[in-house]
Amino acid sequence: DLVPVRRALISVSDKSGIVDFARALSGKGVELVSTGGTSAALQREGLAVRDVSELTGFPEIMDGRVKTLHPLVHGGLLSIRDDAEHQDAMKQHNIQPIDLVVINLYPFEEVRFGGGDYASVVENIDIGGPAMVRASAKNHAYVAIVTDPADYARVLEALEQNNGSLPYRLRQELAAKAYARTAAYDAAISQWFAETLNVEAPEWRAFGGKLAQVMRYGENPHQQAGFYLTGEKRPGVATARQIQGKQLSYNNINDTDAAFELVSEFDPARTAAVAIIKHANPCGVAEGASIAEAYRKALACDPVSAFGGIVALNRTLEADAAEEISKIFTEVIIAPDATEEAQAIIAQKKNLRLLLTGGVADPRQAGLAAKTVAGGLLVQNRDNGVVDDLDLKVVTKRAPTEKELADLKFAFRVAKHVKSNAIVYTKDLATVGVGAGQMSRVDSARIAARKAQDAAEAAGLAEPLTKGCVVASDAFFPFADGLLSAVEAGATAVIQPGGSMRDDEVIKAADEHGIAMVVTGMRHFRH
Ligand code: 93A
Numbered sequence: 436d437l438v439p440v441r442r443a444l445i446s447v448s449d450k451s452g453i454v455d456f457a458r459a460l461s462g463k464g465v466e467l468v469s470t471g472g473t474s475a476a477l478q479r480e481g482l483a484v485r486d487v488s489e490l491t492g493f494p495e496i497m498d499g500r501v502k503t504l505h506p507l508v509h510g511g512l513l514s515i516r517d518d519a520e521h522q523d524a525m526k527q528h529n530i531q532p533i534d535l536v537v538i539n540l541y542p543f544e545e546v547r548f549g550g551g552d553y554a555s556v557v558e559n560i561d562i563g564g565p566a567m568v569r570a571s572a573k574n575h576a577y578v579a580i581v582t583d584p585a586d587y588a589r590v591l592e593a594l595e596q597n598n599g600s601l602p603y604r605l606r607q608e609l610a611a612k613a614y615a616r617t618a619a620y621d622a623a624i625s626q627w628f629a630e631t632l633n634v635e636a637p638e639w640r641a642f643g644g645k646l647a648q649v650m651r652y653g654e655n656p657h658q659q660a661g662f663y664l665t666g667e668k669r670p671g672v673a674t675a676r677q678i679q680g681k682q683l684s685y686n687n688i689n690d691t692d693a694a695f696e697l698v699s700e701f702d703p704a705r706t707a708a709v710a711i712i713k714h715a716n717p718c719g720v721a722e723g724a725s726i727a728e729a730y731r732k733a734l735a736c737d738p739v740s741a742f743g744g745i746v747a748l749n750r751t752l753e754a755d756a757a758e759e760i761s762k763i764f765t766e767v768i769i770a771p772d773a774t775e776e777a778q779a780i781i782a783q784k785k786n787l788r789l790l791l792t793g794g795v796a797d798p799r800q801a802g803l804a805a806k807t808v809a810g811g812l813l814v815q816n817r818d819n820g821v822v823d824d825l826d827l828k829v830v831t832k833r834a835p836t837e838k839e840l841a842d843l844k845f846a847f848r849v850a851k852h853v854k855s856n857a858i859v860y861t862k863d864l865a866t867v868g869v870g871a872g873q874m875s876r877v878d879s880a881r882i883a884a885r886k887a888q889d890a891a892e893a894a895g896l897a898e899p900l901t902k903g904c905v906v907a908s909d910a911f912f913p914f915a916d917g918l919l920s921a922v923e924a925g926a927t928a929v930i931q932p933g934g935s936m937r938d939d940e941v942i943k944a945a946d947e948h949g950i951a952m953v954v955t956g957m958r959h960f961r962h
């Protein structure tokens with residue numbers, strides 16, 4: 436299974452380590468054939484190199500778009516050496532076998548993520564390189580394909596050990612790596628198109644990513660974890676600039692994402708908004724005339740849970756809000772920006788992380804979300820439904836007042852970001868009770884009401900905060916009980932998707948209690 440290496444074709448964009456590698460090959464009597472730029476680089480270092488155009492008898496044309504796409508190259512890569520017919524073809528067309536191929540591709544990813552313009556990104560789609568990589572890898576029975584400079588040493592060592600030949604097992608391993616590379620390369624190209632067009636479908640984009648951070652541990656200390664970037668252009672935890680504080684943990688990243696995605700539902704041109712998150716669920720969300728006011732309102736919803744939380748803002752962090760937020764233990768603040776004065780206040784809390792995103796995320800942006808299951812990956816489009824775009828229908832005798840309607844829309848916006856079953860009580864554009872992650876909707880309604888009661892008692896109020904509130908449900912009420920429980924808590928208006936078999940029963944119960952109900956036609960499950 437040993438194949439002697441007599442001729443190597445070298446064509447690399449990343450030229451690191453190539454001169455030493457080529458010199459070592461040359462020292463072992465290997466003939467070097469190379470493309471324009473690579474050939475020049477090797478010749479400058481005094482190495483004897485044959486140009487591909489000399490081998491093919493055809494010049495590189497069209498700015499290099501066509502340089503190795505030639506039967507004399509691909510015949511040399513693909514021929515079965517001990518097949519009589521292939522041998523005849525080689526003799527007839529004067530095709531010389533190539534035993535070792537060293538290629539790395541045009542730097543598409545670097546140009547793309549480096550902010551290259553459309554034309555230069557397209558020009559950096561390598562065609563001839565992947566064709567040679569795939570051809571050599573297919574013919575690994577005779578050809579070794581090296582696509583990673585990190586493998587140069589290993590290949591030299593194997594040549595040394597095997598008297599100028601390479602073993603089958605190594606050629607197989609290199610082939611496996613080669614196809615992984617061309618697959619990732621094409622996935623990156625498809626991903627770029629999808630993002631450029633902003634109309635991606637899950638099948639257009641392979642999930643992959645660039646390792647950005649290795650965490651000390653995962654969700655729990657006995658789990659290892661890494662943070663991979665997909666390259667999606669979206670303000671948020673993955674693309675933010677961290678101003679201070681230690682590295683974010685796995686749970687911090689997850690929670691910070693939930694917080695910023697939620698607060699991004701609120702257009703900063705219309706209102707200031709703050710979300711406080713614990714375990715990926717909001718424990719307080721509010722709009723306000725300022726960020727400081729929104730923060731106070733959000734905190735009042737569930738000050739006990741807010742301890743050690745993540746705070747997300749949709750506008751610049753200013754000094755007054757920075758003072759307020761640093762009064763209680765907070766893990767992370769994520770905001771579009773922060774004034775110098777606010778940063779100086781935060782700087783006094785060494786462990787508090789401050790992340791600046793440069794803007795809010797567009798809740799309507801197309802995108803992908805993924806989740807693993809045993810042996811599989813579930814991929815779907817991001818939930819980019821926005822309540823403002825929905826055709827809201829009043830289904831009860833009483834229509835909501837203008838104030839109720841504003842609160843209903845607020846509550847539904849928040850419910851989209853609460854784990855199902857989600858029930859969100861809202862008053863004066865602030866959550867007053869959040870029921871999350873329960874297996875029955877009626878339990879979520881009760882828990883949210885109880886939390887509102889607790890908050891009122893803690894604040895020394897006579898009435899629970901839910902008195903005269905509105906309520907949102909992320910999915911329809913399967914029975915009237917969930918609705919009745921919200922009515923009992925003090926809700927006067929309801930927003931929910933509708934569509935239950937028992938909608939009539941639920942609407943009737945609402946009418947009996949003088950409740951105004953609005954249906955959205957859109958469900959916001961979140962698991
Ligand atoms: O433009 S190409 O798609 N057409 C080709 O025929 C071709 N052959 C090799 N790109 C091609 N290459 C790529 O050129 C290689 O994959 C490598 O990345 C690069 C090396 O070019 P040079 O040696 O001129 O620097």
